[in-house]
Each structure stands twice: as structure tokens, then as C-alpha cells.
Amino acid sequence: MTGMAIGLIERDRARLWHPYAPASPDLPLWEVEAASGVRLRLRGEDGSRHDVIDAMSSWWAAIHGYRNPVLDAAAKRQLESFSHVMFGGLTHAPAVELAERLVDMAPSAPGQPGLERVFLADSGSVAVEVALKLAVQFQTASGHPRRQRFLSIRGGYHGDTFAAMGVCDPVDGMHTAFPGLLADNVFAPRPPAAASATPETVQEWAADLADIAAAHSGELAAIIVEPVLQGAGGMHIYPAECLTALRQLADRHGLLLIFDEIATGFGRTGELFAADHAGVVPDIMCVGKALTGGYLTLAAMLCTADVASTVSNGKAGALLHGPTFMGNPLACAVANASLGILDDGKWRADVARIGAGLETGLAPALDVEAVRDVRTIGAVGVIELHDAVDVTAVTAAAIRHGVWVRPFRNLVYTMPPYTSTAADIEQITAGMTAAVAEVHGRVPARSGEAA
Numbered sequence: 247m248t249g250m251a252i253g254l255i256e257r258d259r260a261r262l263w264h265p266y267a268p269a270s271p272d273l274p275l276w277e278v279e280a281a282s283g284v285r286l287r288l289r290g291e292d293g294s295r296h297d298v299i300d301a302m303s304s305w306w307a308a309i310h311g312y313r314n315p316v317l318d319a320a321a322k323r324q325l326e327s328f329s330h331v332m333f334g335g336l337t338h339a340p341a342v343e344l345a346e347r348l349v350d351m352a353p354s355a356p357g358q359p360g361l362e363r364v365f366l367a368d369s370g371s372v373a374v375e376v377a378l379k380l381a382v383q384f385q386t387a388s389g390h391p392r393r394q395r396f397l398s399i400r401g402g403y404h405g406d407t408f409a410a411m412g413v414c415d416p417v418d419g420m421h422t423a424f425p426g427l428l429a430d431n432v433f434a435p436r437p438p439a440a441a442s443a444t445p446e447t448v449q450e451w452a453a454d455l456a457d458i459a460a461a462h463s464g465e466l467a468a469i470i471v472e473p474v475l476q477g478a479g480g481m482h483i484y485p486a487e488c489l490t491a492l493r494q495l496a497d498r499h500g501l502l503l504i505f506d507e508i509a510t511g512f513g514r515t516g517e518l519f520a521a522d523h524a525g526v527v528p529d530i531m532c533v534g535k536a537l538t539g540g541y542l543t544l545a546a547m548l549c550t551a552d553v554a555s556t557v558s559n560g561k562a563g564a565l566l567h568g569p570t571f572m573g574n575p576l577a578c579a580v581a582n583a584s585l586g587i588l589d590d591g592k593w594r595a596d597v598a599r600i601g602a603g604l605e606t607g608l609a610p611a612l613d614v615e616a617v618r619d620v621r622t623i624g625a626v627g628v629i630e631l632h633d634a635v636d637v638t639a640v641t642a643a644a645i646r647h648g649v650w651v652r653p654f655r656n657l658v659y660t661m662p663p664y665t666s667t668a669a670d671i672e673q674i675t676a677g678m679t680a681a682v683a684e685v686h687g688r689v690p691a692r693s694g695e696a697a
């Protein structure tokens with residue numbers, strides 16, 4: 247049996263690419279033999295088996311855990327009906343129900359137009375592409391054909407396709423690898439960190455942003471940001487008041503406001519959407535990742551009725567996008583089941599409970615000299631090191647402690663499934679802290695303190 251697992255990983259190395267990896271990487275790979283609840287059963291190249299808690303929720307997606315009976319049943323039910331049909335000229339109940347659900351739950355506020363129109367896309371990056379296209383089409387249809395650039399903030403991540411890469415952080419993103427191919431967008435400083443921000447620093451940031459927007463307003467179509475929490479660009483948490491400043495700025499200059507809620511959506515930060523922390527409604531919103539509870543790839547772009555009708559009445563007469571697998575019924579059916587689980591609002595207590603557990607459990611990591619900061623928001627916990635994480639060593643150490651993490655740059659972070667128990671969260675936080683301490687320096691002994 248051992249030979250089979252070794253064989254599989256060797257076959258993988260001979261043929262496959264993995265995310266952001268060279269071909270045939272000399273990096274460890276783990277075979278997933280089974281996944282159930284919050285746990286993965288991994289098999290290493292040496293045939294060793296490890297039962298680990300997935301502290302990553304498969305990159306923000308598996309919020310209800312693996313083999314979830316409600317999601318399994320929804321997938322089987324749809325499978326017995328039909329798995330896919332084209333969406334050009336045809337429609338089906340799973341897509342219509344999903345659009346209605348998304349509109350119902352989307353951010354809303356008195357006196358602000360709501361998000362009423364839904365475009366279903368295959369992945370987060372594609373949803374961002376569609377949002378950016380829509381914004382440009384909106385400006386053209388509104389008589390502003392020169393408004394074709396985007397204003398974003400540094401430290402952002404919006405996906406890996408070309409337009410999406412073009413609004414990612416220009417230094418840490420992939421701009422240098424594709425000079426000349428990425429749009430020349432406008433970047434403002436990243437907002438101050440929530441933990442140390444004051445009304446004055448928020449105001450200073452907003453003033454800076456206002457100057458930049460004013461200087462470029464004639465050529466900007468939209469502002470795009472990840473609200474409150476920048477994810478893959480550095481796990482940066484910033485004050486919700488900044489969203490209010492962005493909304494005002496967009497309105498002042500006739501820009502559309504795009505919120506990329508692909509990571510933050512569906513309760514992760516403690517509100518259903520991060521925009522809800524500020525009561526701000528964007529003109530366009532992108533969701534993905536947890537939309538199907540991590541079962542299938544699906545994303546969506548939502549926009550206001552005004553944006554939809556302006557573009558539809560413009561010269562192009564249509565939103566110029568239409569993926570082959572648009573509105574995949576299987577994915578929509580599972581998404582409906584996943585959003586159905588969120589309907590009773592129990593997620594709110596789960597996220598709060600997990601957040602409290604992460605805060606308590608990760609606090610001891612601050613005693614490790616290599617650790618610069620520990621921070622949490624909702625059901626997200628972050629250990630930031632002074633220097634780059636030894637990803638291979640920390641991943642292996644965490645696995646020994648029964649936890650799956652995927653660190654990047656100087657960050658070891660977790661966003662556990664909402665179904666994680668208190669004991670699961672203790673294991674995650676203890677495992678992360680121990681892995682960092684073992685690889686990057688022990689907890690210094692402090693005199694007069696019990697061990």
C-alpha cells in the first residue's frame with residue numbers, strides 16, 4: 247500500500263502544475279486520502295499518515311466542513327436531475343434561486359441603491375474581470391469613454407487573470423513578471439491597521455486618497471478594494487470607517503465602487519459581508535470562495551439596477567461576457583444549500599466563538615521573538631513574523647501537531663470551518679504557535695511566570 251502513495255505523488259510531479267509552483271517542484275506534497283468534517287487524512291511521501299484539522303478551509307471555501315450531509319444531498323439531488331446546461335437562452339431553477347438568495351442577503355442600507363442584478367462566473371478572478379469590464383462599459387455608456395483606469399489600494403489581491411492582476415499590489419503582485427501587459431492603474435496607500443488606527447490616521451489616509459482620486463478622476467472608472475480585510479496581499483485588517491470614505495469619494499467623482507468580497511463574504515469577518523461593518527453598499531460586489539461551501543468552483547458579480555440598465559442601454563447593448571459553464575446547475579444547487587445553512591444565522595455565534603478562541607489561543611505566539619504581530623477578525627487569525635516563514639518546515643511542524651496550514655511570505659494564518667469545535671480551535675492555535683516556535687525560535691523563558 248505504501249508504494250501506491252509514493253507512486254501517486256511521483257506521477258503528480260511528472261505531470262501536474264500546482265499553484266504558484268515550478269514544474270516538478272522539490273517541495274513536499276501530501277496526498278489527501280479522505281476529508282470529513284473539519285479533518286483531512288493526509289499521506290506523506292514516506293507513507294506516513296496524518297489526521298489534520300484543515301485550518302485553511304481549503305483557502306476560505308469549506309466553511310461547513312467536508313462531506314457535509316446537506317451539501318452532499320443537494321449535489322446528489324441535482325446530479326439526478328441534470329449537471330449542466332448552457333446558460334445562453336436557457337435558464338434553470340438553481341440559478342434563479344441563487345440569484346434571488348444573493349440579492350436578498352447582499353449589503354443594503356436605507357437611502358442607498360441595493361445590489362439587484364447577478365452575473366454568475368466560474369471563479370473569483372473571472373468575477374473580478376467581469377466587474378472591471380462592467381465598470382468600463384458603464385462609464386462608456388454614461389458618456390465617459392476616457393474613464394478606463396482603476397483606483398485601488400496597495401496590498402490588495404484580486405486574482406490571477408490579467409485585469410485582476412493589474413489591480414493587485416503593484417510591488418508584491420505579479421506586475422514585474424508581465425511588464426507592458428498589465429494595465430497602468432492608480433494606487434493609493436493601504437489604510438492604517440485597525441489595531442493602531444485613530445480617527446486622525448484614518449482621516450489622513452482619506453485625505454491622501456482624495457488627492458489621488460482628484461488628480462486622476464477624469465480617467466478613472468471605478469475604485470476596487472477588499473473591504474476591511476486584505477487577504478492574500480498580506481492579511482491586513484483596516485477600519486470599517488475607511489469604506490465610508492471610499493463611498494463618499496466614489497460619489498464625488500462619479501466612480502463606481504467595487505467591493506471584492508471573494509474572501510470576506512458569507513460571514514468570515516463577523517458580518518455577513520465585510521461591507522456590513524460600515525453599512526456601506528458598493529455599486530458592484532464580487533463573491534466566490536465560500537459560495538458553494540467549498541464544493542465546486544463558482545463566483546458571482548452583483549451590481550445595482552442603475553449600473554445594469556445603463557450598460558444594457560449603452561451602445562454595446564450588453565455586458566460583454568459569457569463563460570461556457572456560466573450558471574452551472576450543480577454548482578448553483580450546492581451554493582443554494584450552502585447559503586441555506588447560513589439562513590438561520592447560527593454562523594454569527596460560530597464565527598464569534600471561533601474568533602474568541604483564536605484570539606485567546608494565538609496570544610501566546612507573541613512571546614516568540616520571531617513574531618511581530620498577532621491579529622484576528624471574525625473567524626480569521628494571523629501570526630505575522632518579522633521575516634519570511636520557512637514554509638516547508640512550518641507546514642511539516644504544524645502537520646505533526648495535527649494542523650494543516652499554508653503560510654505565505656511572513657504570515658501563518660487560519661480561517662477554520664465554521665463547524666470547528668472549541669477543541670478544534672485550541673488544537674489549531676496551539677499547533678500554529680508550536681510550529682512557529684519550533685521552526686523560528688522558542689518561546690523565551692520569562693522569569694516569575696508559570697510554564
Ligand SMILES: *Cc1c(COP(=O)(O)O)cnc(C)c1O
Pocket residue numbers: 369370371372374403404405406472477478506507508509534535
Ligand atoms: C481568491 C481571491 C480572488 C480570486 O479568486 P479565484 O477563485 O482564485 O480566481 C479574488 N479576490 C480575492 C479577494 C480573493 O481572495
